[in-house]
Amino acid sequence: MTQFDFNKPTSREGTYSVQYDGTEALFGKKGLQPFWIADMDIQTPQAVRDAIKARIDNGIFGYTMWQNERFYGPIKHWWSTRFNIELDEADIHYAASVLYTVGEVIRQVTNEGDGIILTTPSYNSFPNLIKGNDRQIVESPLLFDENKREYRLDVEGFTELCQRDDVTLYIHCNPHNPTGKVWDKAELEEIKAICQENDVYLISDEIHMDFVRPKTDFVSMASLLKENDPVLVTTCLGKSFNLASLPHSYFITKDRKIIKNINDAMGGRYNVNTASSLALAAIEAAYLECGEWLDQLNEHIDSNFQLISDYIDEHLSDSLSFDIPKATYLGWVSFEKSGLDADTVHKALVDIGGIALSPGKLYLDHENKHFRFNVASPQARIEDGLERIKKTFDALK
Numbered sequence: 328m329t330q331f332d333f334n335k336p337t338s339r340e341g342t343y344s345v346q347y348d349g350t351e352a353l354f355g356k357k358g359l360q361p362f363w364i365a366d367m368d369i370q371t372p373q374a375v376r377d378a379i380k381a382r383i384d385n386g387i388f389g390y391t392m393w394q395n396e397r398f399y400g401p402i403k404h405w406w407s408t409r410f411n412i413e414l415d416e417a418d419i420h421y422a423a424s425v426l427y428t429v430g431e432v433i434r435q436v437t438n439e440g441d442g443i444i445l446t447t448p449s450y451n452s453f454p455n456l457i458k459g460n461d462r463q464i465v466e467s468p469l470l471f472d473e474n475k476r477e478y479r480l481d482v483e484g485f486t487e488l489c490q491r492d493d494v495t496l497y498i499h500c501n502p503h504n505p506t507g508k509v510w511d512k513a514e515l516e517e518i519k520a521i522c523q524e525n526d527v528y529l530i531s532d533e534i535h536m537d538f539v540r541p542k543t544d545f546v547s548m549a550s551l552l553k554e555n556d557p558v559l560v561t562t563c564l565g566k567s568f569n570l571a572s573l574p575h576s577y578f579i580t581k582d583r584k585i586i587k588n589i590n591d592a593m594g595g596r597y598n599v600n601t602a603s604s605l606a607l608a609a610i611e612a613a614y615l616e617c618g619e620w621l622d623q624l625n626e627h628i629d630s631n632f633q634l635i636s637d638y639i640d641e642h643l644s645d646s647l648s649f650d651i652p653k654a655t656y657l658g659w660v661s662f663e664k665s666g667l668d669a670d671t672v673h674k675a676l677v678d679i680g681g682i683a684l685s686p687g688k689l690y691l692d693h694e695n696k697h698f699r700f701n702v703a704s705p706q707a708r709i710e711d712g713l714e715r716i717k718k719t720f721d722a723l724k
Contacts, residue, residue: 331620333369333627334705350683359683362712365504365657367569367703369627371609372620375568378612379605393421393602401614402577409542409618412550418579420586423599425534425576426452428561428589429498433460435588436528436557442494444527446480448659448690448697450504465494466691469506476650478508482517489525497522499531501548502539505659505690505699507652509539512546519551519558529558537567539654540625549579556581566656567621568613575606628656631702631709635660638713646720658700667723669695680719682712 339347346368350361370376399416406412422428433456437443442465443457449466457464467485469478488494499518502509510518522529531548539545549560563576580586594600632651635658639647646665649658662672673686676698687697702709 329619331372331623333624334707335370336705336707337368337370339368354677354683356677356681359677359681360708360712360715361683362701362704362708363683363685363699365566365655365701366571367656367701368705368708369569369624369703371569372613372617374616374620375570375609375612378608382605382608388604390601391604391607393607397611398602398607401611405614405618406547406549409537410545410547410550412547414549414579418549418552418581420578420580420590421602422561422576422578422589422593423597424574425532425561425563425565426456427599428559428576428578429453429530429532430456430460431589431592432528432530432559432585433457433462433496435585435592437462437495440493441496442488442491444485444488444494444497445691446485446500446503448505448687448692450500450532451685451689451691453498453500454691462496463493464691465491469503469508477653478503478506480514480518482521485518486521486525489521489527494525494527496528496530499529499548501531501533502535502545502654504535504655505657505685505697507655507657507659509544509653510546511544512550515546515548515551519548519556523557526557531558531560533560533562534566535655536562537621538625538628538656540629542622542625544653552579552581554581555583557585558582559585564610564613568609568617570606570609570613573603573606573609575603575610628702631656631704631706632658634706634709635700635702635713638717642713642717643720647716656701656703658702659697660700661697662720663694663696665720665723671723672719673698675719675723676716679722680715682715682719684716 346361346364350359351357403414406414439461442463444465444467445453447466447468454464470481472479559580561578565571636651639649648661676682685699688695
């Protein structure tokens with residue numbers, strides 16, 4: 328078995344990385360160590376880089392068709408071998424990005440002023456998309472089970488929201504960002520049934536699907552699809568293989584009407600219906616050659632989460648609460664027990680700790696008593712980040 332080194336430091340200087348070069352604009356201070364945006368300080372696997380280099384060596388990057396076996400085949404292989412789901416080619420379609428797909432579903436199945444449900448806390452781009460398309464955010468707050476130490480859906484509240492005449496769409500996040508919740512089959516079946524009973528369209532963003540630990544616990548909404556179901560699954564390789572700057576995605580659905588409408592919009596309205604040749608090369612290499620790399624990456628992420636949990640237990644248990652998430656590489660850390668004012672804490676993390684962590688309010692956590700901590704880094708970076716957090720709370724005592 329090949330052993331991969333996820334502790335190798337890699338400089339991102341000169342790459343115009345949002346994680347580094349965009350931090351000052353968001354946090355208002357230079358020189359912060361960033362742990363906020365969801366990309367990785369870990370190199371894309373060698374097999375993917377080699378495939379991209381080989382495609383570059385061809386020297387021509389003209390308009391590229393995605394409707395071919397080198398697009399369908401790797402996707403079908405990945406879903407079959409990783410998730411035991413057999414996909415039909417007729418249900419798989421390329422799109423410019425996951426968020427483009429979510430936005431296009433919003434435009435296709437809802438009207439201006441309609442309500443769109445989000446389970447909150449919510450990935451911060453969803454509210455932006457809803458507001459940007461002149462729709463209304465309808466919050467369905469997740470409930471925290473103190474005994475199981477995990478979030479769950481408020482089924483009764485969610486059902487009542489779906490019954491509202493103005494609510495026409497639910498944007499599902501599977502697994503959930505920022506909490507790291509993994510949805511089981513029974514939960515997904517119940518959500519799907521509630522939506523269908525109330526004529527609420529369902530789109531499932533599954534971009535973090537490869538970071539469910541163990542991988543056998545991941546259940547995709549795609550596994551529940553029946554012909555013409557008003558349900559669409561969207562995903563890409565941006566998170567799994569650190570390819571966020573390489574535009575691509577794909578969606579899976581048996582809704583023939585939405586397939587036609589999205590493809591018509593991409594071709595006729597926006598002219599974004601051809602694929603990135605480099606993205607297609609990356610998809611093929613990643614999905615056919617990099618399963619072992621991803622398995623070991625998840626072990627590394629679990630190790631980093633355990634490091635955080637142990638450090639908090641030893642040094643910060645009077646201020647912080649943290650439960651290792653079952654999915655994603657994003658820690659959702661609460662400082663509610665500290666009793667400190669939220670704005671004071673977030674300002675001190677920047678001014679005293681010199682660390683950039685995403686404040687809870689970005690995710691519609693209205694009390695703002697959490698921060699999101701990206702752990703997809705070499706262990707030494709995580710250790711440095713923890714020391715900065717400790718320095719902050721020590722100063723606030």
